[in-house]
Amino acid sequence: MGGNYLKYYAKKMVDPEMDRTSLDEANATDVYESLSQLKGSALKVAQMMSMDQNVLPKAYTDKFQMAQYNAPPLSYPLVVKTFKKYFDKGPDELFDSFSQKALNAASIGQVHQATLDGKKLAVKIQYPGVANSVSSDLRLAKPIAMRLMNVKGKDLDKYLGEVEEKLLEETDYGLELRRSIELTKKCANLNIRFPKYYREFSSDRVITMDWIDGTHLSEWLESNPTQEQRNAIGQQLWNFYNYQIHDLHMVHADPHPGNFLITPKGQLAVLDFGCVKEIPDDFYRDYFQFMDVRLVEKPLEFKALLEKMEFLLPEDKPGETEYFTRVFSQMVSLLCRPFGAEVFDFSDKDYFNRIYSLGDEVATDKQFRKSNAARGSKHGIYINRTYFGLYNILHLLGAKVKTKVPSDFLNMPKAS
Amino acid sequence: MATKTKSTSKASSKTKVTPKRIMDSYTKYLLLEGKQPPSVFKFADDLGISEREFYTHFTSFDSIEKKIWEDLMNETLHALEKDSKYANFNAREKLLSFYYTHIEVLKGKRSFIMMRWSGLKDNMKTPEPLRGYKDHFLKYAKSIIVDGINGDEIKERTFISDRYNQALWLQLLFVIDYWIKDTSTDFEQTDAAIEKAVNLSFELLSESTLDRAIDFVKFLWQTK
Numbered sequence: 001m002g003g004n005y006l007k008y009y010a011k012k013m014v015d016p017e018m019d020r021t022s023l024d025e026a027n028a029t030d031v032y033e034s035l036s037q038l039k040g041s042a043l044k045v046a047q048m049m050s051m052d053q054n055v056l057p058k059a060y061t062d063k064f065q066m067a068q069y070n071a072p073p074l075s076y077p078l079v080v081k082t083f084k085k086y087f088d089k090g091p092d093e094l095f096d097s098f099s100q101k102a103l104n105a106a107s108i109g110q111v112h113q114a115t116l117d118g119k120k121l122a123v124k125i126q127y128p129g130v131a132n133s134v135s136s137d138l139r140l141a142k143p144i145a146m147r148l149m150n151v152k153g154k155d156l157d158k159y160l161g162e163v164e165e166k167l168l169e170e171t172d173y174g175l176e177l178r179r180s181i182e183l184t185k186k187c188a189n190l191n192i193r194f195p196k197y198y199r200e201f202s203s204d205r206v207i208t209m210d211w212i213d214g215t216h217l218s219e220w221l222e223s224n225p226t227q228e229q230r231n232a233i234g235q236q237l238w239n240f241y242n243y244q245i246h247d248l249h250m251v252h253a254d255p256h257p258g259n260f261l262i263t264p265k266g267q268l269a270v271l272d273f274g275c276v277k278e279i280p281d282d283f284y285r286d287y288f289q290f291m292d293v294r295l296v297e298k299p300l301e302f303k304a305l306l307e308k309m310e311f312l313l314p315e316d317k318p319g320e321t322e323y324f325t326r327v328f329s330q331m332v333s334l335l336c337r338p339f340g341a342e343v344f345d346f347s348d349k350d351y352f353n354r355i356y357s358l359g360d361e362v363a364t365d366k367q368f369r370k371s372n373a374a375r376g377s378k379h380g381i382y383i384n385r386t387y388f389g390l391y392n393i394l395h396l397l398g399a400k401v402k403t404k405v406p407s408d409f410l411n412m413p414k415a416s
Numbered sequence: 417m418a419t420k421t422k423s424t425s426k427a428s429s430k431t432k433v434t435p436k437r438i439m440d441s442y443t444k445y446l447l448l449e450g451k452q453p454p455s456v457f458k459f460a461d462d463l464g465i466s467e468r469e470f471y472t473h474f475t476s477f478d479s480i481e482k483k484i485w486e487d488l489m490n491e492t493l494h495a496l497e498k499d500s501k502y503a504n505f506n507a508r509e510k511l512l513s514f515y516y517t518h519i520e521v522l523k524g525k526r527s528f529i530m531m532r533w534s535g536l537k538d539n540m541k542t543p544e545p546l547r548g549y550k551d552h553f554l555k556y557a558k559s560i561i562v563d564g565i566n567g568d569e570i571k572e573r574t575f576i577s578d579r580y581n582q583a584l585w586l587q588l589l590f591v592i593d594y595w596i597k598d599t600s601t602d603f604e605q606t607d608a609a610i611e612k613a614v615n616l617s618f619e620l621l622s623e624s625t626l627d628r629a630i631d632f633v634k635f636l637w638q639t640k
Binding site: 078129131132 | 505508512513516600601602608611
């Protein structure tokens with residue numbers, strides 16, 4: 001795992017020391033102030049960054065979490081208007097009951113509760129004008145992203161292009177509905193609870209699904225579940241992601257604790273397929289060769305792969321090549337460690353501290369800061385985000401997980 | 417076009433001319449020709465009625481436009497009255513419903529409004545065609561404010577509260593202006609603008625920082 005976004009993640013990995021925090025705080029306030037003038041999708045970018053609580057310094061995440069609560073809710077008259085536009089009926093004509101107030105806020109919409117024929121439903125409604133403002137919002141977010149990621153504006157465009165595409169997809173509720181139905185169908189035998197989706201009550205701006213009773217992951221953790229329960233949930237999560245990435249090549253790329261519920265029966269429930277990354281075949285093949293822990297011990301093959309993945313660039317100076325090869329090999333062997341183990345203990349504080357301190361070391365390194373070229377494929381952004389999110393949740397859970405990589409994968413012919 | 421109007425008007429000249437037919441023909445002329453008819457005489461002639469008949473319904477072209485605007489407002493207010501949910505809304509929701517309904521109603525006459533708007537909004541004084549429209553709105557806004565004061569959403573302030581409806585009138589002009597310039601799909605940005613404008617105005621109208629400021633200024637004034 002690596003690339004420019006890794007550089008970005010690495011730079012932002014937490015250093016819990018106090019003196020840095022105050023510095024971060026000043027930066028964060030600065031960035032937050034610029035961001036708070038934005039709306040919609042820039043908010044989403046902020047959320048994306050705040051998701052990885054352990055990856056961004058705490059001062060940043062605190063500020064960005066404020067951003068999540070800043071979008072004012074849609075008024076009920078606008079909800080009614082939206083329903084009349086798409087269904088020719090108000091929500092209380094369509095359902096037996098409908099909550100006037102939203103029960104949950106999402107970044108680009110809000111969730112109401114409805115009942116029909118004794119069934120509880122969750123109705124997600126999108127804020128007006130979000131889709132129209134994605135591109136202009138991203139342009140506004142660009143200078144901030146440049147500062148956060150230390151990348152030249154021109155190079156940043158390929159990553160922002162990927163982010164823009166994903167954000168636009170997220171505003172496309174028709175696509176989300178189709179993907180939700182497809183993914184939940186394909187994952188049906190994973191022992192995970194998914195809501196059923198209702199086409200007849202969904203449209204460009206509305207998605208209706210089953211209401212799932214349960215507690216949010218963070219609340220559930222406060223109820224002191226046993227180690228076995230934590231392991232079980234952690235394993236369900238791991239299997240869910242493993243299956244999507246390696247069998248479906250299509251992944252729910254938003255592992256935010258808010259997207260998971262624990263049902264009263266102790267089952268994991270997954271909500272919200274707004275952000276799904278489809279993994280191109282050649283990217284998949286190259287990227288996951290890093291999972292083979294033995295690769296780092298073969299310098300030539302390792303270097304060839306780094307070049308292929310654009311982590312090392314043709315225009316690098318000799319010193320840079322060696323420097324980045326060393327940095328990436330350290331990161332890869334550290335970040336891929338769970339893949340090499342039979343069982344990995346995600347509660348291991350030492351492991352996460354080592355990630356943070358490596359990130360911090362790199363971030364303050366002059367040579368690393370000096371190079372502001374873009375490194376790594378754009379497809380990595382959401383895959384890395386997925387893994388960082390997943391690691392983060394597993395760490396929160398303190399779960400021991402059987403992480404063995406599917407053996408047939410490692411026997412795949414290597415791309416040269 | 418003129419010949420076509422003539423032929424249809426001849427056929428209907430026996431039936432009584434209604435204000436609605438006059439309004440429709442006038443709007444059609446305005447939008448197709450890009451200007452008002454040269455005279456009432458010409459307009460009445462094209463319609464196949466006498467000038468006298470025209471004057472039993474309207475006094476001038478401006479008075480036709482005035483009626484068009486008034487009708488837009490009344491249609492909106494009637495639609496709200498008919499909505500069974502509307503009566504139970506609080507003041508903020510009522511005003512939001514008003515805007516959403518009104519924009520739907522205005523959509524039916526968007527070309528007319530776009531053509532006339534720039535001439536109307538630049539006036540310091542309320543222009544003649546908007547007079548009735550404004551009066552109806554001010555009356556409506558007053559009722560919203562009374563609702564808001566009774567429901568504790570709006571703070572009654574000496575002297576100022578009598579002018580609240582004037583402030584809402586300015587907000588209405590802003591919304592229409594925004595809608596005219598809006599190029600987003602199905603005017604979604606206007607929906608967002610309405611939400612934000614109404615939320616802001618209710619923040620200001622409710623017990624807020626404004627009152628602390630007034631209180632403070634009063635204190636300084638009285639004690640200095």
